[in-house]
Amino acid sequence: MKVNCLAVNCHQCRRSDRRTVVPCTKCKEKFYRIKCIREWYPELEEEEVSELCPYCHGKCNCNLCLHSSGMLKGYLHLQLKLNDHFVTMMSEFTATTAQLQ
Structure with missing residues (x-):
C-alpha cells in the first residue's frame, strides 16, 4: 500500500516531501519512503514493511532509534x-x- 501525503514524515530520514511512502499497518504511526526502504533495508519488500515496519520489528537503524536503544x-x-x-x-x-x- 502506497500513500502520497504532504504532512507525513518518513521515520528513517525524517523528510516530509511529496515522495511516496509506505505506512505500517501494525502501528499505523510509522511511514517509510520507498527510497529509504531500498537503501537501508534492501532485504525487505514494500509489502513486508507495510505489514510490519522495521521499527515494529525492532530492527530500525535510523539515527534516532540507534541512539535511543x-x-x-x-x-x-x-x-x-x-x-x-x-x-x-x-x-x-x-x-x-x-x-x-
Missing part, C-alpha cells in the same frame, strides 16, 4: 576498546622491534 553507544564503546587494544599491541611490537635491533 543504546546500540550506537555500545558500538562506540567497543570501537574505543579495540582502538586501545591496537595501540597497546603496536607499543609492544615497537618495543620488541627496538630490542632486536
